[in-house]
Amino acid sequence: MAPLNDQLLAALTEKLGTDNPKMQLLSQLLAQQQLSENENGNDKRAGQVKKLAQSVQELKKQVAALKKQRSKLVEYLDFFINVNAIFASAVGACECWGGDDGCEKCRGKGKPGYYVPNQEAFQVYVQPSLKHQSAES
Numbered sequence: 001m002a003p004l005n006d007q008l009l010a011a012l013t014e015k016l017g018t019d020n021p022k023m024q025l026l027s028q029l030l031a032q033q034q035l036s037e038n039e040n041g042n043d044k045r046a047g048q049v050k051k052l053a054q055s056v057q058e059l060k061k062q063v064a065a066l067k068k069q070r071s072k073l074v075e076y077l078d079f080f081i082n083v084n085a086i087f088a089s090a091v092g093a094c095e096c097w098g099g100d101d102g103c104e105k106c107r108g109k110g111k112p113g114y115y116v117p118n119q120e121a122f123q124v125y126v127q128p129s130l131k132h133q134s135a136e137s
């Protein structure tokens with residue numbers, strides 16, 4: 001807009017001269033219009049910056065929540081990795097339960113009974129279950 005106004009003003013100045021009162025009034029009006037447009041532009045930009053800042057805050061909250069969730073999931077995963085290792089050892093199985101041909105420990109052969117069961121883990125996790133079963137039958 002400003003370049004067009006500048007061109008128009010320059011053309012009129014050339015025709016009417018700078019001393020012409022109408023020319024001076026027009027020049028003032030155009031200058032005011034330009035100021036107003038700049039202020040509107042600044043307001044618009046300030047609004048955009050405010051919206052972006054709100055988005056950043058919202059994203060920061062989401063990232064914090066996701067980090068917390070991830071931390072909890074890692075905690076659960078560690079717990080279940082431990083449970084799996086203890087229970088597999090209780091029945092003499094590999095931690096992959098013989099289901100992974102690429103397993104470096106057993107090459108997919110580590111089903112229950114493949115290894116000598118860990119006696120302590122067997123007594124804690126398997127024996128009580130066997131006693132319960134023989135009581136029912």
Ligand SMILES: [Zn+2]
Pocket residue numbers: 094095096097098099100103104105106107108109110
């Ligand atoms: Zn294995």
